[in-house]
Amino acid sequence: MSQPGTVVVVGIGPGASDLMTPRARAALVASDVLVGYAGYVALVGDLVAGKECHALPLGQEIERARLALDLAGKGRCVSVISSGDPGVYGMAGVVLELLRDVTEPERPEVIVVPGVSALMAAASLLGAPLGHDFAVISLSDLHTPWDIIARRLEAAAGADFVIALLNPKSRQRAWQLDRAREIILRSRNGESVVGVVRNAYRPEQGVVVTTLGRLHEVRVDMFTTVIIGNSCTVGFQGKIVTPRGIVSAER
Amino acid sequence: MSQPGTVVVVGIGPGASDLMTPRARAALVASDVLVGYAGYVALVGDLVAGKECHALPLGQEIERARLALDLAGKGRCVSVISSGDPGVYGMAGVVLELLRDVTEPERPEVIVVPGVSALMAAASLLGAPLGHDFAVISLSDLHTPWDIIARRLEAAAGADFVIALLNPKSRQRAWQLDRAREIILRSRNGESVVGVVRNAYRPEQGVVVTTLGRLHEVRVDMFTTVIIGNSCTVGFQGKIVTPRGIVSAER
Numbered sequence: 001m002s003q004p005g006t007v008v009v010v011g012i013g014p015g016a017s018d019l020m021t022p023r024a025r026a027a028l029v030a031s032d033v034l035v036g037y038a039g040y041v042a043l044v045g046d047l048v049a050g051k052e053c054h055a056l057p058l059g060q061e062i063e064r065a066r067l068a069l070d071l072a073g074k075g076r077c078v079s080v081i082s083s084g085d086p087g088v089y090g091m092a093g094v095v096l097e098l099l100r101d102v103t104e105p106e107r108p109e110v111i112v113v114p115g116v117s118a119l120m121a122a123a124s125l126l127g128a129p130l131g132h133d134f135a136v137i138s139l140s141d142l143h144t145p146w147d148i149i150a151r152r153l154e155a156a157a158g159a160d161f162v163i164a165l166l167n168p169k170s171r172q173r174a175w176q177l178d179r180a181r182e183i184i185l186r187s188r189n190g191e192s193v194v195g196v197v198r199n200a201y202r203p204e205q206g207v208v209v210t211t212l213g214r215l216h217e218v219r220v221d222m223f224t225t226v227i228i229g230n231s232c233t234v235g236f237q238g239k240i241v242t243p244r245g246i247v248s249a250e251r
Numbered sequence: 252m253s254q255p256g257t258v259v260v261v262g263i264g265p266g267a268s269d270l271m272t273p274r275a276r277a278a279l280v281a282s283d284v285l286v287g288y289a290g291y292v293a294l295v296g297d298l299v300a301g302k303e304c305h306a307l308p309l310g311q312e313i314e315r316a317r318l319a320l321d322l323a324g325k326g327r328c329v330s331v332i333s334s335g336d337p338g339v340y341g342m343a344g345v346v347l348e349l350l351r352d353v354t355e356p357e358r359p360e361v362i363v364v365p366g367v368s369a370l371m372a373a374a375s376l377l378g379a380p381l382g383h384d385f386a387v388i389s390l391s392d393l394h395t396p397w398d399i400i401a402r403r404l405e406a407a408a409g410a411d412f413v414i415a416l417l418n419p420k421s422r423q424r425a426w427q428l429d430r431a432r433e434i435i436l437r438s439r440n441g442e443s444v445v446g447v448v449r450n451a452y453r454p455e456q457g458v459v460v461t462t463l464g465r466l467h468e469v470r471v472d473m474f475t476t477v478i479i480g481n482s483c484t485v486g487f488q489g490k491i492v493t494p495r496g497i498v499s500a501e502r
Contacts (some may be wrong), residue, residue: 020273028270123365127343
């Protein structure tokens with residue numbers, strides 16, 4: 001029997017090819033097999049021409065991770081393609097969760113190659129909204145009960161964190177963003193600055209600076225990141241800045 | 252008088268040159284002048300040979316930002332070098348804060364090039380600790396009163412966020428990490444999994460997986476990121492994984 005191989009979970013960045021690191025590129029080129037969501041495999045198409053390639057539909061994260069571990073267990077070097085950074089609600093967690101169930105002789109090595117996250121990509125287009133303490137919350141209640149999400153929104157808003165909302169909306173999840181906005185408005189002013197970024201560094205990129213009070217007027221979908229400033233965040237000329245310092249303890 | 256130029260705030264990633272994006276590299280190469288902390292300018296030395304280069308000491312963030320804006324106001328194309336991602340407690344915020352005070356004829360364009368953040372870099376070496384909602388908190392009370400930091404630690408711990416601590420300790424700030432640990436322990440078990448990463452993707456990199464109860468035994472300094480898991484985070488074989496889902500609402 002062959003030695004187990006390697007699974008490299010590769011963060012390819014937000015989309016633009018010049019925001020993919022050379023290390024990510026090298027990992028894709030060096031691997032025997034690629035596994036990924038079809039949309040992301042397409043983003044790296046030119047790099048992986050001629051390689052064995054398993055492009056699976058969205059939603060089949062566990063299937064993708066299992067396939068990668070199976071192939072690596074047989075000695076292959078497998079790249080799992082993750083957009084943005086693979087560690088932030090990405091494939092790294094799914095692969096490592098399943099790795100725990102793989103028994104010794106077939107257990108491959110797993111390496112995570114970090115990438116420019118969708119969050120940092122969105123933030124950079126807005127200016128510097130993440131200049132101070134921030135909380136990142138996924139509004140997807142597919143795998144997490146809503147009451148836990150609500151409790152986190154409440155805690156983050158109450159302690160004046162900048163709040164980044166990932167997976168804010170999809171065709172199946174239409175009400176969560178409005179509910180989140182209501183929860184945050186309990187401890188935040190409607191004038192709080194909010195940035196909404198769609199498809200950062202991809203075709204059809206969109207950047208909107210608005211307020212918490214008017215957030216419901218902006219188009220939001222599953223390719224959108226919403227960043228809500230803290231009480232010191234300011235908007236000017238289409239940019240958002242959260243100062244690194246807080247002068248007064250009482251606000 | 253010449254037209255105002257551009258300030259490009261460039262995230263060069265955690266340190267290893269193959270974790271710097273091609274876009275960051277191109278920005279450095281295209282600029283006339285470089286401004287940065289001396290230690291980071293050294294990291295990109297080969298790229299910027301022959302260029303006008305202003306390497307300033309640590310702590311002089313405002314001076315660096317002002318110099319960059321002044322030079323750009325005179326028509327130069329200036330790169331400001333930021334390690335990791337420039338938006339996370341980085342130079343992007345400082346530059347944009349000062350930009351608000353620059354009056355129209357000399358106001359340069361400011362562009363932020365995102366990078367692989369120190370946070371994602373540290374997380375990738377630990378496995379996938381940021382697989383679910385997380386809060387990022389700087390323990391530096393140089394610009395923020397400690398009571399605000401304490402309140403955020405309490406809120407994040409109480410709502411079961413994964414908590415990433417940046418700037419956990421320095422020669423001048425010795426007690427903050429212990430105090431943070433005490434605050435988090437009020438709502439978290441001492442067995443909570445904790446990852447400590449020093450100098451991610453740099454020489455002298457160090458990765459330790461421990462528990463909240465034993466965190467005080469680990470060496471921590473200003474080049475360290477501390478990531479404290481949520482109640483579902485598990486450690487195995489030197490890796491940390493936070494599952495993407497939470498099965499039960501009551502834990």
